[in-house]
Amino acid sequence: MTNNRLSETATERAGPTLVRWYRARRRVFPWRTERPDPYAVLVSEVMLQQTQAATVIPRYIKWMERFPTITELADADLEEALRYWQGLGYYSRARRLHETARMVRDHYHGRLPDDLKTLQQLPGIGIYTAGAVSSIAFEREAPALDVNATRVISRYGALAPPIHTADLHAIWTGWSQNTSARDYCEALIELGATVCTATQPRCAECPIRRWCRGAATGSPEVYTPRPETPRTVDRIYVCLVAQVPYGVAVRRRDPDGIWGDLWTFPETLVESAEEPEKAARRLARSLGAVMLTDLDYLSSLRYRVTRYRITLHAYQLQWTSAPKCEKDVESYVIRSWRDVMELPMPSPHARLRSLVSPPPASVYIEG
Numbered sequence: 001m002t003n004n005r006l007s008e009t010a011t012e013r014a015g016p017t018l019v020r021w022y023r024a025r026r027r028v029f030p031w032r033t034e035r036p037d038p039y040a041v042l043v044s045e046v047m048l049q050q051t052q053a054a055t056v057i058p059r060y061i062k063w064m065e066r067f068p069t070i071t072e073l074a075d076a077d078l079e080e081a082l083r084y085w086q087g088l089g090y091y092s093r094a095r096r097l098h099e100t101a102r103m104v105r106d107h108y109h110g111r112l113p114d115d116l117k118t119l120q121q122l123p124g125i126g127i128y129t130a131g132a133v134s135s136i137a138f139e140r141e142a143p144a145l146d147v148n149a150t151r152v153i154s155r156y157g158a159l160a161p162p163i164h165t166a167d168l169h170a171i172w173t174g175w176s177q178n179t180s181a182r183d184y185c186e187a188l189i190e191l192g193a194t195v196c197t198a199t200q201p202r203c204a205e206c207p208i209r210r211w212c213r214g215a216a217t218g219s220p221e222v223y224t225p226r227p228e229t230p231r232t233v234d235r236i237y238v239c240l241v242a243q244v245p246y247g248v249a250v251r252r253r254d255p256d257g258i259w260g261d262l263w264t265f266p267e268t269l270v271e272s273a274e275e276p277e278k279a280a281r282r283l284a285r286s287l288g289a290v291m292l293t294d295l296d297y298l299s300s301l302r303y304r305v306t307r308y309r310i311t312l313h314a315y316q317l318q319w320t321s322a323p324k325c326e327k328d329v330e331s332y333v334i335r336s337w338r339d340v341m342e343l344p345m346p347s348p349h350a351r352l353r354s355l356v357s358p359p360p361a362s363v364y365i366e367g
Helices: 008-025 038-047 053-066 070-075 078-085 092-107 116-120 127-138 147-156 165-176 181-194 213-217 276-286 347-355
Strands: 233-244 247-252 267-269 292-305 308-319 333-335
Touching: 008 165, 008 181, 038 053, 038 092, 038 127, 053 078, 070 092, 078 092, 116 127, 127 181, 147 165, 147 181, 147 213, 165 181, 233 276, 233 347, 267 276, 276 292, 276 308, 292 347, 308 347
Parallel strands: 233 308
Antiparallel strands: 233 247, 233 267, 247 333, 292 308
């Protein structure tokens, strides 16, 4: 270990102590069960990537009600899976989870493999997710180092950046001896999420503080791994809810983008020094809206996508005649409002959809 060999006694006692603390204090989540289903563990781990547990809980419950087994997810179409993923963001996770389900159905008889290397070969399953599934679902000793676990171990060993994976694994393995692989994996993550937090760690509540070198220094925050944060970039877009009497213009995004395979209303980047309404009219003309009766302001939304901080100005317009995009100009098509209300959309566009009153049912057509 890099300049910091911890005593064998501390290493041997820390793991069991941590597990006892976890069993007495663990939070209740729907995916934490006495006999966890590997598929359910995988779903929860994928959903929890870059998403807080409070956001995941209701969506996890709905997902598991609709797709209770990996085979039922595999048999569903991607669009339905994306619809049930709405609100979690990072939709590529849902696409890869759906692809994994189909591979497991077709090549592993509908059972998630329990081998660590095989798991990592499935779409979207990296070294952490594979380790978590192996430990929690199959009781295998496999390092599962998410940001919480990494922070706990780094502070425990007073590992100063740059932190080497071998050092993290050495402590992880030492602690895991003579403990339940499942509870140990969960305990390490739980400690980082609730006590050994990124800011203002509550060392007085930590069950392993007596052996923690970071706590002994009085400044455990010094040993907090901090990945580089990309510079935030501001972007302004305009969006059109462009209606004809029998439907609205939408398009399906390319599968490789951030919102891949989701449906959105027409939108465009506002050019430098351009007013949003002018950009909206420019977008309307590009869609073929030559004869529009009105362009009404609808709403403004602010949200983040990766490193981009987005301001979206939305407008609503009515066409008096069929627009060119009915023939798929710029990939936009006219879909009936009945269809659009069921399409999987990213949260900002789904919110705009909820603000618009569709035409009466008498003018619905199948899109």
